[in-house]
């Protein structure tokens with residue numbers, strides 16, 4: 341008997357796609373991707389049971405036995421967890437906020453690295469070592485050193501900083517996080533960074549902007565540096581994903597569409613609009629201009645260039661009329 345298939349709830353899908361950076365966790369190719377149910381129950385939409393795969397790797401999960409044994413559950417789980425940590429680590433902000441540059445950090449040569457390692461080893465600076473290994477992309481050595489550091493000091497800032505570096509902040513006990521937030525009070529950028537790593541994007545943004553606005557004594561460099569960090573980080577993407585989830589929970593098609601457009605998640609955008617085509621035409625809450633925009637997206641999703649052009653002209657007519665009416669009104 342075929343297993344009944346239900347769609348992954350949109351808010352869950354958004355989260356899973358974001359956490360995987362819309363990238364196949366096995367071959368690490370970015371989009372188009374699909375969400376795979378690891379236990380093969382297509383109704384178990386627990387995020388723990390979901391992995392983002394490309395179509396080729398998904399095929400591999402469907403092949404069983406023989407010489408061509410495909411990907412099994414245990415393998416997918418390993419790949420998935422490993423990739424999620426890599427994405428989280430790459431997004432970690434723990435290193436991003438030094439206004440004074442450390443010279444040469446971006447142009448490592450082997451000899452220099454060896455010396456820097458020696459310097460940190462000599463004084464038992466495990467944290468410094470972990471950051472060094474992370475910077476040169478040696479994840480295995482980084483994790484070894486982190487375990488050593490965590491063993492000697494299993495609490496406080498060290499634990500929080502190192503788990504952030506690994507993309508494993510979710511493993512830090514709540515009370516350590518709260519204590520770290522307390523310690524960081526007064527340094528709005530530090531608080532903001534930690535909130536961001538915790539996935540609390542809205543609070544992170546509010547903290548940063550309010551902190552900046554409250555201080556009139558800071559230099560132009562400080563303002564520019566802070567805004568640049570905001571733009572370079574995944575805060576904006578994180579906020580759009582949250583907006584997408586909220587719109588999905590509210591069953592609000594238009595704001596799901598807008599969030600997907602801003603995120604640049606084209607395949608998800610096309611799938612969403614195509615699956616709602618009939619409702620769109622019948623929906624009285626949508627303005628004519630919104631319907632026209634959705635028709636353009638649907639035509640593009642079908643690869644129908646002529647229909648897309650006609651829909652764009654419709655959209656233009658509606659917009660043009662609205663502008664003239666606005667002027668006269």
Ligand SMILES: [Zn+2]
Pocket residue numbers: 364365366367368369393394395396397398
């Ligand atoms: Zn793949």
